[in-house]
Amino acid sequence: MNGEIIHLNEDYYLLASAVAQRQPQVLLSHADSFAIYDLAGDIPRAALQSYGLFHGGTRFLSRCDLRVNGQWPLVLSTVPTHDGSELTTYVTNPDEVRDGTIVVQRDTVAIARHKVLFQGTLYEQLRLHNYGRVPLRLVLEFALAADFVDIFEIRGTTRARRGELLAPVTTHNQLRLGYRGRDAVQRTTVMEFLPAPALITAGAVRFDLTLPPGGHTAVEVHIACYVNHPPSPALGYTRALAAVCAEREVWRQQFPLISSDNEDFNTWVNRSLQDLTLLRVHTEGGSYVNAGIPWFATLFGRDSLITALETLTFMPELAAGTLRVLAREQGTEVHDARDEEAGKILHERRAGEMAALGEIPFGRYYGSIDATPLFLLLLAEYVERSGTVALARELWPAALAAMKWIAETVDQDGYLAYARRTPHGLINQGWKDSHDAIVHRDGTLAEPPIALAEVQAYVYAAYRGMAQVAHRLEYADLAERWAAQAARLQERFNREFWWPEEGTFALARDGAGRLCHVVSSNAGHCLFAGIAGVEHARLIAARLFGDDMFCGWGIRTLSEHEVRYNPMSYHNGSIWPHDNALIAAGFSRYRETTHARNLLSGLFEVSRATDDRRLPELFCGFSREEQRRPVPYPVACRPQAWAAGSVFLLLQAALDLRLDVWQRRICFERIALPTWLNRVEIRGLRVGDATVDLRIMRGQWSSGVEVMARQGDVDIVVYK
Numbered sequence: 113m114n115g116e117i118i119h120l121n122e123d124y125y126l127l128a129s130a131v132a133q134r135q136p137q138v139l140l141s142h143a144d145s146f147a148i149y150d151l152a153g154d155i156p157r158a159a160l161q162s163y164g165l166f167h168g169g170t171r172f173l174s175r176c177d178l179r180v181n182g183q184w185p186l187v188l189s190t191v192p193t194h195d196g197s198e199l200t201t202y203v204t205n206p207d208e209v210r211d212g213t214i215v216v217q218r219d220t221v222a223i224a225r226h227k228v229l230f231q232g233t234l235y236e237q238l239r240l241h242n243y244g245r246v247p248l249r250l251v252l253e254f255a256l257a258a259d260f261v262d263i264f265e266i267r268g269t270t271r272a273r274r275g276e277l278l279a280p281v282t283t284h285n286q287l288r289l290g291y292r293g294r295d296a297v298q299r300t301t302v303m304e305f306l307p308a309p310a311l312i313t314a315g316a317v318r319f320d321l322t323l324p325p326g327g328h329t330a331v332e333v334h335i336a337c338y339v340n341h342p343p344s345p346a347l348g349y350t351r352a353l354a355a356v357c358a359e360r361e362v363w364r365q366q367f368p369l370i371s372s373d374n375e376d377f378n379t380w381v382n383r384s385l386q387d388l389t390l391l392r393v394h395t396e397g398g399s400y401v402n403a404g405i406p407w408f409a410t411l412f413g414r415d416s417l418i419t420a421l422e423t424l425t426f427m428p429e430l431a432a433g434t435l436r437v438l439a440r441e442q443g444t445e446v447h448d449a450r451d452e453e454a455g456k457i458l459h460e461r462r463a464g465e466m467a468a469l470g471e472i473p474f475g476r477y478y479g480s481i482d483a484t485p486l487f488l489l490l491l492a493e494y495v496e497r498s499g500t501v502a503l504a505r506e507l508w509p510a511a512l513a514a515m516k517w518i519a520e521t522v523d524q525d526g527y528l529a530y531a532r533r534t535p536h537g538l539i540n541q542g543w544k545d546s547h548d549a550i551v552h553r554d555g556t557l558a559e560p561p562i563a564l565a566e567v568q569a570y571v572y573a574a575y576r577g578m579a580q581v582a583h584r585l586e587y588a589d590l591a592e593r594w595a596a597q598a599a600r601l602q603e604r605f606n607r608e609f610w611w612p613e614e615g616t617f618a619l620a621r622d623g624a625g626r627l628c629h630v631v632s633s634n635a636g637h638c639l640f641a642g643i644a645g646v647e648h649a650r651l652i653a654a655r656l657f658g659d660d661m662f663c664g665w666g667i668r669t670l671s672e673h674e675v676r677y678n679p680m681s682y683h684n685g686s687i688w689p690h691d692n693a694l695i696a697a698g699f700s701r702y703r704e705t706t707h708a709r710n711l712l713s714g715l716f717e718v719s720r721a722t723d724d725r726r727l728p729e730l731f732c733g734f735s736r737e738e739q740r741r742p743v744p745y746p747v748a749c750r751p752q753a754w755a756a757g758s759v760f761l762l763l764q765a766a767l768d769l770r771l772d773v774w775q776r777r778i779c780f781e782r783i784a785l786p787t788w789l790n791r792v793e794i795r796g797l798r799v800g801d802a803t804v805d806l807r808i809m810r811g812q813w814s815s816g817v818e819v820m821a822r823q824g825d826v827d828i829v830v831y832k
Contacts, residue, residue, distance in 0.1 A: 137163070138190050139405060140199050140229040141390040142356060144168055144463070145337065146405050147234055152187045153201030153225040154178060157257070160266055162406045165301075167232050167337035169410065169464030171266070172301045175257035176335075178225075180205050181250060186218060194382065195364065196390045197356040201225040205250075220244040221323070230352040234335040237349040242323035252319040252331065258301045260291035262466040267407060271471065280314035287312050295468040299339050304346060306332040360389050363399065367427050369795040370763070374788055380719040383726050384759045387751035388423070388430075397440075398433025403460075404729055404749030413438055413458045413483030414543055415754050417490050422693055422757030424490075424497050425764050425771060426797070431494045432503055438487055439510035443478050443517075448533040451479035451541075455517030457487045459541075472536075479537040481530035484514050485570035489641070492577025495584065499773035499800045504581050515578060515594075518571060523561070525608075526601055527621065528571050531560035542567060543691075544634070544669065544683040548676060550620050553629045555675035558622040565609055565617045566637035572601050573641040606645050615651035617644070631661065631671035633691050639698025649702040656695065657707060664736025665714045666692045672733075679733035679743075686745060688730045689715055690754035693761040700765035705782045708765040713786045715762060718742045727755045767792070767808060773799055778806070780817055781831040785810035793820070802826040 140147045145167040150156055154177035155163045165173035178185060185203035192199050203223045208216035224239045242248050265271060278290035278298075285308035290300040303317075311318040319331055334346040347355065370381050391401040393411070402408065403415035416438070420431040443456035450473060451459070459480035467475035491511055495504050504511070522528050530541040539547050542564045550558045575598035582591035609617045609627065617635040618627040635652050638644045644652060656662065660671040663679075666687040670677050679685045692711050699708040719725045721741045729752035732743035749755075763769075768781045776799055785792065785808065795805040802824025809816050817830050 138192065138199060139390075140192075140227055140234070141196065141405060141409075142229045142231065143393050144402070144409070145229055145232050145234075146409055147173075147227070147229055148406060149190075149199070149201075149227075151190050151201070152178070152185065152203060153190065153199070153227070158259070160268075162266055165234055165335060165337065166263065166406070166409065168339060169263050169462055169467065170299055170337075171261050171263070172258055172299065172337040173234075173256070173335060174259040174261070175255055177255050178203075179251075179253040179255070180221070180223070181208055181216070182253070183208070185223060194386065195357070195360045196386050197228060197360055198353055199227045201227075216248065217244075221248060221250065226349065226353075228349060228353045228356055230347070230356050231344075232337045233346055233352070235346070235349040235352045236333045236335075238331045238333075239328065240321065240323060240330070241328040242325060245325050247325065247327075248323045250319075250321045250323060252321065254317045254333070256287065256289075256303065256315055256317060258289040258291070260293075260299050262464045263406070263409075264464070264466050264472055269466070269472065271466070275465065282312045282314070284308045285312075287314070287317065289314075293465040293468075295465050297339055297465065297468065299337075300342075302334075302336045302338070302342070304334040304336075306334075359394070360392075363389060363392060366429050367423075368797045369793075370426075370760075371793050371795075372789055373791040376720050376725070377716060377789065379725045380716065380727075380759055381763075383719075383724065384756040387726060387756035388419070388753065390751055391753050391756070395433065395437055397436035399430055400434040400437050401430070401753040403754075404752035407747070407749055408460075408752075410463070411437065411441070411458070411461045413441075413460070414480055414486060417483060417486040418690055418694070419753040419757040421486075421490055421493065422690070422754060422761040424493055425769065426760055428494060428497045428798075431490055431497070435487065435491055435494065435503065435507060438483075439507050441476070442510050442513060449473060449536075450475075450477050451533045451537045452476070453478065453517060453521075455484070455513035455515075457483040457514060459483055459538075473534055477537070479530075479532055479534075479541050481528060481541045481564065482543065482567050482570055484517055485528070485567065485574040488514050488518075488574035488578055489570055492574070492581050495581050497771060497773060499776075501581070501584050504585060508585070511578065511581075515574075518574070522571075523563070526597075526604060527563035528567050529561035529563040529621075529623075531562070531623070542634075546682045546684075548681075549683040550628060551630060551676050552622075552626070553675065558620060558628050559624065561623045563621045564634065565605075565619060566634045566641070568601065568605050568609070569638040569641035569643040572598050572605070572643040575601065576642070602643050602645075605643055606648060610648060614655060616655045617648075617652070630674055630676075631655070632674075633661070633667050633669050633688075633695065636667065636691070636695030636698050639702055640694040641698075642701055644702070646702065649698075650704070653699055653702065653704045653707050657710070662710075662714075663687065663733055665718050665731075665742055666711065667695055668733040680745070682730070682745075685733040686730045687733050688755075689718075689727045689758040693754075693758035693765070696762050696765040700768050703768075703782060705766065705768050705784065708762070708768075709784065709786045712762040712766040713788065715758065716786075716788070719759075726750055727758060728752065729755050763792070771799060776800060776802065776825050777827045777829055778804065779829045779831065780808075783808065783815045783817065783830065785815050795820075799826045800824070804828070 147165040158174040164171040188202040190201045205221045207218045222241045226237045275293035281288040287303040310320040403412035420434040441458040443452040462474040575594045579591045579594035619630040620628040670684045677685045696708040696711040728748040770779045792808045805820040807818040
């Protein structure tokens with residue numbers, strides 16, 4: 113295959129397929145399963161492309177393509193529902209020619225392929241309608257295969273040995289394809305066909321159908337993925353669709369309705385909410401979101417926490433579920449192969465054969481320096497957003513363990529730094545975790561242990577936030593101690609990390625105590641977390657909007673003046689929506705709301721430039737003056753959780769919207785809408801047990817807020 117190696121570090125990388133990049137893809141997702149199709153609704157012979165039906169980190173179906181009377185059908189359209197529950201592909205028959213004569217004219221038979229994915233089973237219903245005036249004999253054939261490759265094999269990680277493909281098993285209406293892995297786990301794909309087809313073989317299924325003029329019929333295919341034990345009996349397409357729709361409607365009703373007078377903006381908001389819905393996983397303790405499809409379709413500590421922060425004002429339930437699931441996965445011991453330590457918050461959790469065998473370290477992996485302070489930061493923010501300490505009491509042992517880990521891990525200067533415990537883990541353990549992301553100005557790689565600027569900001573916010581939580585829980589000694597630690601860290605950080613020549617914070621400090629004098633977006637996270645002094649914040653805001661950092665659509669990860677700058681790199685010049693959303697929130701914190709609105713406007717234009725209005729995980733950092741449209745990054749996840757969540761934090765920052773739930777107030781400061789928005793409505797915004805519908809209107813000189821409806825006790829305060 114044609115490919116380009118995109119390094120994440122020396123061991124794990126993404127292989128960018130030039131073939132797959134040229135072929136549009138559509139998807140379905142539910143919990144820990146997802147399916148990727150081409151525009152015909154087929155899974156073409158996948159090989160090392162990302163097409164297929166995946167479950168628990170393994171591909172259970174690597175081919176499923178349809179022929180009609182021996183030919184490819186003609187594609188009319190592919191349409192997902194608004195919440196992504198169902199995917200419908202409309203195809204029709206091509207011209208059928210025999211001996212130079214058209215015996216069946218194209219567009220005679222309409223075929224609607226309806227698909228839904230629920231609890232590890234894919235349901236497809238094909239509805240056929242003969243619009244011709246004579247009876248038609250139709251032969252539908254599916255070519256089928258299951259290779260059971262691990263997602264990391266598709267990413268490009270090679271394996272010395274694999275397990276054993278089992279002999280196919282067929283019945284009158286079933287095909288079973290199986291694989292016994294080297295981890296002694298049997299993975300099986302069970303395909304059931306209704307009605308029973310005319311022929312089933314190991315790699316193909318054929319239906320012989322006859323349709324009278326104006327006649328119609330339906331065929332169903334159920335494809336179940338299971339590990340060791342058979343799945344529950346199939347629900348059938350109709351019941352499965354109803355179950356998914358009901359589940360997602362409950363989720364969507366927890367989110368306020370956000371609309372405006374700009375339909376492109378409405379589409380962006382709705383697409384973002386749909387993407388979060390696609391990535392949502394429900395547990396008994398609440399919901400969290402997987403990081404992204406296809407490469408990160410699992411729980412990631414940092415990604416899930418930041419997504420919850422982005423959406424906290426509008427859906428605090430996501431934060432609660434995320435905190436609970438990560439508390440359950442919290443480290444309990446020193447385990448070098450997993451970079452685990454007691455109190456540390458998970459980086460990622462992987463299923464699949466390679467994880468089980470330790471061929472990759474990510475089965476349960478803790479190589480993240482920032483997930484732990486972000487966990488504490490989110491818990492503190494959730495207490496303020498919810499106006500209750502119930503969750504803090506529930507998770508207090510986990511919070512204390514996380515605070516203890518920070519206290520025992522910081523270096524003698526009070527900085528939180530990382531150095532991997534296993535040679536197979538991630539070299540860099542902040543959000544910029546590619547192997548070459550943390551460097552000195554001459555381009556040389558920083559040596560660990562490395563203290564990142566934004567991580568110190570997260571720790572500062574964790575100290576401050578947990579001091580407030582301790583105060584509300586009446587732990588006065590802890591509150592005083594943590595507040596003092598925050599103050600000391602803030603003073604030292606502003607003094608030692610400040611780079612006056614560039615008006616920003618240095619990227620990091622290496623193991624020898626040398627600062628990495630590199631202009632990067634990381635300094636913007638210091639505004640988000642509040643560690644920057646006011647004067648420093650003003651200078652950083654101006655620096656981030658320099659021509660070398662702001663490309664016209666967003667702020668680059670790295671200045672184009674730096675040695676390692678490459679607009680097509682993963683972390684050294686690309687643009688990440690979540691990065692920009694956090695920076696925008698930092699601008700709002702320091703009353704730089706004009707900059708926040710500019711970031712909202714830039715990423716709005718990126719959304720408008722994409723066919724489906726979906727912001728990718730990242731895109732290339734070429735200047736808007738050079739390129740008329742944003743340039744895609746070849747292996748970016750779409751959908752991706754913190755990219756989907758970014759619009760909500762960007763909007764909140766641009767509106768300067770703040771909630772004081774303890775005082776039952778909604779506050780707007782320096783409110784002003786961008787020129788392309790005249791009206792924004794937020795219906796069903798919850799403050800404690802009260803709800804309110806708000807309309808924000810752009811005026812000639814300033815914007816105003818109108819209360820359209822209010823239930824319960826809540827005040828609206830607008831500062832001019």
